[in-house]
Amino acid sequence: MKNLVKYQLTGAKRSVLIYYAILLFCVIVFSGSASLIIQGETIGNSSFNGIEIASVIFLFVCGLVSFSETFHMFLQNGITRKHMLLSLFQYGMILCIFMAFCDKIILLVGRLLEKLIPSLHFTPLFEMIFPSFAQKSSHVTVFLCDILYCFTIYAAFIFFGFFLAVASYRGSRLMRILIAAGLPVLIFVAFPIVDSLYEGRIYAFIIKMLLILSGANAQNPFLGMLFFLFITAF
Numbered sequence: 001m002k003n004l005v006k007y008q009l010t011g012a013k014r015s016v017l018i019y020y021a022i023l024l025f026c027v028i029v030f031s032g033s034a035s036l037i038i039q040g041e042t043i044g045n046s047s048f049n050g051i052e053i054a055s056v057i058f059l060f061v062c063g064l065v066s067f068s069e070t071f072h073m074f075l076q077n078g079i080t081r082k083h084m085l086l087s088l089f090q091y092g093m094i095l096c097i098f099m100a101f102c103d104k105i106i107l108l109v110g111r112l113l114e115k116l117i118p119s120l121h122f123t124p125l126f127e128m129i130f131p132s133f134a135q136k137s138s139h140v141t142v143f144l145c146d147i148l149y150c151f152t153i154y155a156a157f158i159f160f161g162f163f164l165a166v167a168s169y170r171g172s173r174l175m176r177i178l179i180a181a182g183l184p185v186l187i188f189v190a191f192p193i194v195d196s197l198y199e200g201r202i203y204a205f206i207i208k209m210l211l212i213l214s215g216a217n218a219q220n221p222f223l224g225m226l227f228f229l230f231i232t233a234f
Helices: 002-034 052-065 068-076 081-116 125-129 131-136 139-170 173-197 201-213 221-233
Strands: 046-049 120-123
Touching: 002 052, 002 068, 002 081, 052 081, 052 139, 068 081, 068 139, 081 120, 081 139, 125 131, 125 139, 125 221, 131 139, 139 221, 173 201, 201 221
Parallel strands: 046 120
Antiparallel strands: none
16 A cells, blocks of 8 residues: 555656746745835835645646546556555545645745745735634644645545546546536536526625635634535545
């Protein structure tokens, strides 16, 4: 099992390094623009709000592309489906917790840069969702809850990507077309049209439910963690 997980992590290592190289490059460039001074005045202004969203998208794509090639590779080497799925689960969890820590380190460095560059601002996704909780709690509590909350979001999305990949693999050609093309059309074309017919009530209802399930309404991150863990388990 250890070798199976190591094989998958090795395959993802290059993608993760490229992702963080691009992210750090953006931070350096925009931090430099925020510190630009002309004739004694700072003319730059940069802010990084919820950079974890980029990690969510990255992990979702990782989930989509991590199944098919790995599945065939393991079958050719006599690995059972049970061991393959267990290794996928461990691989996903390790990758999510690793990226959650990396994102927090980047944000901590960003907070240090804020002290040197007044026109530079870093706001974690956790503090955007739970401003009241962040203000009332200690820095250690916020830091730990931030990591756990991001970890659960990351896990939910990477395993949702796995789910779509498996559904596409197991389904017919029509199912693959519906997942690859139908899902984006449904979200970005059909849904806005239907929502406009109901004067935005569907979109408002979805937002309301997301605010409740994510714990934002109650300013309780543990409710959100349970919700995302439920999605992961499903």
